[in-house]
Amino acid sequence: MNTNLTEKLSKPIVDKVAIVGAGPGGLAAAIALRSQGIDVQVYEKAQEFRPAGTGLGLAPNGLSSLDAIAPGIVESLKSSGCEVHHTVLKNIQGETIRTNATKYLEQYGQPLLTIWWYRLQQVLASRLPSDIIHLNHRCIGFEQDENGVEIHFDGEKSVHTDLLIGADGVNSVVRETLFGEGKPNYIGSMCWRAVIKYRHELFNDYQLVFVKGNKQFMYLLNVGGGYTSWISRKFSPEYSLSYSADEVKSRILHELADWDESFRAVVEATPAEQIWEGPICDRSPLSRWSEGRVTLLGDAAHPMAPAMGQGANTTFEDAYQLRECFSDSANLQAALTSYEQCRIERTKIIQARSALGEMRYYDNLASSTGQTQERQMSLNDDFHKWVYDFKPSVKS
Numbered sequence: 352m353n354t355n356l357t358e359k360l361s362k363p364i365v366d367k368v369a370i371v372g373a374g375p376g377g378l379a380a381a382i383a384l385r386s387q388g389i390d391v392q393v394y395e396k397a398q399e400f401r402p403a404g405t406g407l408g409l410a411p412n413g414l415s416s417l418d419a420i421a422p423g424i425v426e427s428l429k430s431s432g433c434e435v436h437h438t439v440l441k442n443i444q445g446e447t448i449r450t451n452a453t454k455y456l457e458q459y460g461q462p463l464l465t466i467w468w469y470r471l472q473q474v475l476a477s478r479l480p481s482d483i484i485h486l487n488h489r490c491i492g493f494e495q496d497e498n499g500v501e502i503h504f505d506g507e508k509s510v511h512t513d514l515l516i517g518a519d520g521v522n523s524v525v526r527e528t529l530f531g532e533g534k535p536n537y538i539g540s541m542c543w544r545a546v547i548k549y550r551h552e553l554f555n556d557y558q559l560v561f562v563k564g565n566k567q568f569m570y571l572l573n574v575g576g577g578y579t580s581w582i583s584r585k586f587s588p589e590y591s592l593s594y595s596a597d598e599v600k601s602r603i604l605h606e607l608a609d610w611d612e613s614f615r616a617v618v619e620a621t622p623a624e625q626i627w628e629g630p631i632c633d634r635s636p637l638s639r640w641s642e643g644r645v646t647l648l649g650d651a652a653h654p655m656a657p658a659m660g661q662g663a664n665t666t667f668e669d670a671y672q673l674r675e676c677f678s679d680s681a682n683l684q685a686a687l688t689s690y691e692q693c694r695i696e697r698t699k700i701i702q703a704r705s706a707l708g709e710m711r712y713y714d715n716l717a718s719s720t721g722q723t724q725e726r727q728m729s730l731n732d733d734f735h736k737w738v739y740d741f742k743p744s745v746k747s
Contacts, residue, residue, distance in 0.1 A: 363389045364683050369502055369512035370394065371490045371525055375468070376649030376666035377518035378475035381483070383420045383674035392512070393479070394504065396489035396519075400476065404468025405544045405627070406572040406580025408435075408559075411459035412741035413664030416671040418461075419743035425461070427474050432466030432575040438559040445611035448563075459739045465558060467546050467574040471663070490524045493645065500644050514683060515645045516673075518666075521632055523651035529642050535632035538656055540709050541587045543603040543628050545621045549579040562614060566713045567606065569614060581617050583607070586713040590630045596623040603628075631656055633706055636699040641687040648673065653698035658708030661701050661738065669694055671743050701738065 370377045373395030381391045418425045440448040456462045489505040500515045517525025560571040566586040574580045593599040600623040633654050640647040649666035672693045680686035
């Protein structure tokens, strides 16, 4: 047998991996790489895991990737979230425009699952030993040479590792240290959101409600366990942030002044300090994600607008593909090169379509001709099939 292959099969291509960021992407990558016998340590800036984040839609491509990484985890997620069987489109008066039965399970073998970001984080963290997750570690930079990476944290803490994976989001310190791009790009969409214990009156026969206004829209998601995630976005060429939590709540209620009371009620029921306000941002695609012994994953690599709901899903694809590249490569550089070749082009396309989709939310759909709409729907069907049909190959 080939000597290189024998060595590859007998031990991992790296001994120690450090992941910066304990969000769903960082935790999924840790699960994936630990399954190959690698010593993985996860470093997170938060001082504790606390209820935070928004409601997410986990699509077939993301769920298939997670199931390949951690068999059985999708069943755990189903019990923590909500399988979406029906969706509804309404106007701001609360009138139903149309309802749809979802066909994800029949077409792609996995459902559409809505879940709270915090619950997703909890389920993933439960698959890892608690002593490999290090909280209160804010990465402030790193240095590397041919022998390894020295990661620096706030408070004069440092660790040495063979490989650093930046899974630290759209404002990634790891990405900034590598490429020095500065602030992310504001794409013209402001967002307000929260998750609260709330049973919305609309959740009778469907689990996802989309309300379209004038240059503004709202999602209401049943995220399981009696919790509702509401997300409102508005077209805004310039953005400004409110000065206080009370001002944030007053601002979003003002934006919804003409909306049906049932939509305003969920915002009224939300404590002001629980409402997140911020701009929707992305970054230009990179031609490479890795340099030496450092690479990127998830929003740190390909931050995208949330219009397609593909941020978390493509992140789980990254984690799965990274594991496969480690398994199939003779050395670290070959693995990282293969990882980039597998991921960059696909995520670049999804990033671009997500940014376009965010602006299309604000289009006047009635102005499109029937022929144009029909052709666009056909194009969307083909594109969605390409996105959702991502099928990991599970190795024995």
